[in-house]
Amino acid sequence: MLYREVPKSGDKLSIQGFGAMRLPKKDGGINHEKATALIRHAIDNGVNYIDTAWTYHGEESEKLLGNALAEGYRERVRIATKMPHWLVSSRQDMDKFLELQLKRLRTDHIDYYLIHSLTASGWMEIKEKGVLEFLDTAKKDGRIKNAGFSFHDNIKVFKEIIDSYDWDICLIQYNYLDENHQAGTEGLKYAAEKDIGVIVMEPLRGGSLATNVPPEVEKNWEGADVKRTPAEWGLRWIWNHPEVTVVLSGMSDKSQLDENIRTASEAYPDSLAEDELDTVRRAAKKYKELATIPCTGCNYCMPCPAGVDIPGCFDLYNSSKIFGGTNDGGTQHRYLLYQMGILGERSSASLCVNCGKCKELCPQKIDIPEWMKEVEAQFEQPVVKFKASAMRLVLPVFRRVSFLKYR
Numbered sequence: 001m002l003y004r005e006v007p008k009s010g011d012k013l014s015i016q017g018f019g020a021m022r023l024p025k026k027d028g029g030i031n032h033e034k035a036t037a038l039i040r041h042a043i044d045n046g047v048n049y050i051d052t053a054w055t056y057h058g059e060e061s062e063k064l065l066g067n068a069l070a071e072g073y074r075e076r077v078r079i080a081t082k083m084p085h086w087l088v089s090s091r092q093d094m095d096k097f098l099e100l101q102l103k104r105l106r107t108d109h110i111d112y113y114l115i116h117s118l119t120a121s122g123w124m125e126i127k128e129k130g131v132l133e134f135l136d137t138a139k140k141d142g143r144i145k146n147a148g149f150s151f152h153d154n155i156k157v158f159k160e161i162i163d164s165y166d167w168d169i170c171l172i173q174y175n176y177l178d179e180n181h182q183a184g185t186e187g188l189k190y191a192a193e194k195d196i197g198v199i200v201m202e203p204l205r206g207g208s209l210a211t212n213v214p215p216e217v218e219k220n221w222e223g224a225d226v227k228r229t230p231a232e233w234g235l236r237w238i239w240n241h242p243e244v245t246v247v248l249s250g251m252s253d254k255s256q257l258d259e260n261i262r263t264a265s266e267a268y269p270d271s272l273a274e275d276e277l278d279t280v281r282r283a284a285k286k287y288k289e290l291a292t293i294p295c296t297g298c299n300y301c302m303p304c305p306a307g308v309d310i311p312g313c314f315d316l317y318n319s320s321k322i323f324g325g326t327n328d329g330g331t332q333h334r335y336l337l338y339q340m341g342i343l344g345e346r347s348s349a350s351l352c353v354n355c356g357k358c359k360e361l362c363p364q365k366i367d368i369p370e371w372m373k374e375v376e377a378q379f380e381q382p383v384v385k386f387k388a389s390a391m392r393l394v395l396p397v398f399r400r401v402s403f404l405k406y407r
């Protein structure tokens with residue numbers, strides 16, 4: 001295993017982190033025996049960064065992890081978990097959530113505490129509720145050691161959040177298809193320049209880049225001089241960036257874990273040769289050729305006066321077309337959360353009022369308002385719209401109930 005240092009904390013973290021969001025399952029819940037064995041196997045093989053969240057596995061993940069780290073394993077790892085900011089109603093709630101998380105994780109401190117899944121509106125709201133003072137206080141009294149956030153919005157919002165606090169780490173979605181999406185390469189470098197450790201999630205786009213690989217892309221990998229699996233190529237490409245500290249993968253079985261640990265053992269920064277980088281570039285190009293809408297995620301069309309997240313909508317639409325066979329449920333779910341405003345403000349295709357402003361700005365000459373109709377038809381059937389409205393209505397009640405059940 002190789003290790004990279006978090007600049008501000010000096011922690012040397014394993015470049016392969018363990019994401020506790022896709023643990024082995026049994027009877028609709030976590031398979032405790034298998035998950036515990038897997039987590040301990042990872043630690044025994046050098047993994048020392050484990051990432052979980054209040055919400056993972058229907059709120060079972062933190063508890064499972066707390067138990068799995070008994071018998072001396074807690075002392076060998078750094079734990080990261082996250083504040084579900086959309087459930088937080090007040091400054092007091094932040095303390096209450098943290099206390100419950102400490103209890104679930106059976107620890108007296110969280111090594112890396114992140115605000116979960118920030119978007120522009122989520123950030124505004126939680127900031128107004130006093131999150132920065134909360135982080136200062138919790139760091140000072142030792143309940144958390146380092147503060148960070150995970151992120152799902154555009155580069156402008158990312159920079160704004162980065163510049164708003166003395167963060168220790170951030171967690172971004174990054175892979176060879178997302179160089180210009182969300183924080184992207186620009187965000188990665190921006191954070192690293194400010195000595196913020198960068199943890200990467202979705203390195204293989206929820207596993208889509210490793211499984212169900214289209215024949216055109218498979219042919220590209222087979223043609224390379226160096227033989228690697230699609231997963232290895234994807235992970236090596238990310239670790240090749242010196243700005244990346246840790247890559248998280250959700251590994252649900254031992255063979256996946258062992259393959260990733262093996263790949264991590266030789267993934268030095270800047271270690272891929274130019275022809276290897278070309279192989280990855282060609283794969284990305286092939287994927288992009290398969291995309292229906294030729295959006296490059298350049299953001300020139302933004303902001304939309306009606307609030308549509310234009311590149312975000314197109315990315316989810318393209319993903320559903322490329323990976324639809326295995327990932328369609330996941331894409332639908334992401335659209336519901338991020339575009340229909342379950343976690344933040346609404347930014348879905350149906351908000352488009354056909355003003356045409358974006359069309360003039362798009363270098364790809366995409367007929368954006370026309371495509372918005374198609375995105376809406378794909379993702380926003382009446383039943384989905386109803387579900388999203390209902391979820392928004394019940395969210396304040398859910399916030400309270402979610403708390404009360406742990407009292």
Ligand code: SF4
Pocket residue numbers: 304305306307308310351352353354355356357358359368369372
């Ligand atoms: S045409 Fe639609 S998507 Fe484009 S700027 Fe106007 S409202 Fe936004």
Ligand code: SF4
Pocket residue numbers: 294295296297298299300301302310311314361362363364365366368
């Ligand atoms: S300007 Fe065009 S290519 Fe750029 S993000 Fe908008 S739709 Fe995509």
